[in-house]
Amino acid sequence: MNRDIRTDTEVLASWQRNATPWIAAVRGGEIASRRLATDAAVLDAVLACSPRSVVDLGCGEGWLALALARRRIAVTGVDAVPELVEAAREAGLADCRLLTYEQIAQGALDCRADAVVCNFSLIGSTCVDDLLRAVPTLLEPQGTLIVQTLHPLMACGDEPYVDGWRAGSWAGFSSAFRDAPPWYFRTLESWIALLDASGLALRALREPLDPRSGKPASVLFVAQLRG
Template sequence: MSRDIRTDAEVLASWQRNAAPWIAAVRGGEIASRRLVTDAAVLDAVLACAPRSVIDLGCGEGWLALALARRGVAVTGVDAVPELVEAARAAGLADCRLLTYEQVAQGALPCRADAVVCNFSLIGATCVDDLLHAVPALLEPQGTLVVQTLHPLMACGDESYIDGWRAGSWAGFSRAFRDAPPWYFRTLESWTALLDMSGFDLRSLREPLDPRSGKPASVLFMAQRRA
C-alpha cells in the first residue's frame, strides 16, 4: 500500500510540473491520436448517453468539458493540478473544482450528474481504485460512467501482460515535457473487474481504431450504475 501511495503522488507531481506544455500541446493540436481518433470517440460516447449533466474527473485544461458545455450540457470539471484548473476556468468552464481523487473519494464533491467521464485520467493505482468505488455516489440512478484509457494490448509493449507500475514516457511530445509520470498498467480483465467491484455493470466496450495503423488507439468503457 505504501508503494502505491508514493507512486500515485509521483504521478500528480509530474503533471504539476508539465501542466504548461500539456496545455500548449492540447490547444495546439499537437497530439495526432487525439485529433484523429480519441477526442471524437469520447465526446461521441458521452453524448450518446444524452446527459443533461456531466462530471469530468481529471478534466485537465477543460477541452472535453467545454465541448460538452457548448452542446448544452451542464458540466462540472475536477482536476488536482491548479494550473490546469485555472486554464479551464479562463477558457470559460464556469464550474471547475480543484480536488484530488483522494478528496473526491472522501466525499468532497457534493453533487450528482447523469454521467461521469474519465478521459485518459485514470493513471494511478490506489487512488483510482478508491475513486471508482466512490463514483456511484456521484451519479444519478441509472447514470453512466464513461472511461477512455490506453488499450492494454497496445500499451503492454514487450512487458508481461500483468498489472503493475510502468515507467512513463513523453516520446512524441515536445522537449518542453520532462520527468514523465509513472502509470499503473491494468489488463482488460482487471479493468472490467474493477468496474464490477465499484458497483457498475459494463454496457459497452469500444476500441476506437487509429486510421494510420488500423489498431486500437484506446479502449472505451461505458458502464451503468448498478441499481
C-alpha cells in the same frame, strides 16, 4: 507510505510540473491520436447518453468539458492540478473544481450527474481504485460512467501482460516536457473487475481505431449502476 500511495503522489507531482506544455500540446492539436480518433470517440460516447449534466474527472485544461458545455450540458470539471483548473476556468468553464481523487473518494465532491467521464485520467493505482468505488455516489440513478484509457494490448509493449507500475515516457511530445509520470498498467480483465467491484455493470466496450495503423488507439468502457 506504501508504494502505490507514494507512486500515485509522484504521478500528480509530474503533471503539476508539466501542466504548461500539456496545455500547449492539447490546444495546439499536437497529439495525433487525439485528433484522429480518441477525442471524437469520448465526445460521441458522452453525447450518446443524452446527459443533461456531466462530471469530468481529471478534466485537465477543460477541452472536453467545454465541448459539452457548448452543447448546453451542465458540466462540472474536476482536476488536482491548479494550473490546469485555472486554464479551464479562463477558457470559460464556469464550474471547475480543484480536488484530488483522494478527496473525491472521501466525499468532497458534492454533486450528482447523468454521466461521469474519465478521459485518459485514470493513471494511478490506489487512488484510481478508491475513486471508481466512489463513482456511484456521483451518478444519478440511471447514470453512466464513461472511461477512455490506453488499450492494454497496445500499451503493454514487450512487458508481461500483468498489472503493475510502468515507467512513463513523453516520446513524441515536445522537449518542453520533462520527468514523465509513472503509470499503472491494468489488463482488460482487471479493468472490468474494477468496474464490477465499484458497483458498476459494463454496458459497452469500444476500441476506437487509429486510421494510420488500423489498430486500437484506446479502449472505452461504458458502465452503469448495477441493479
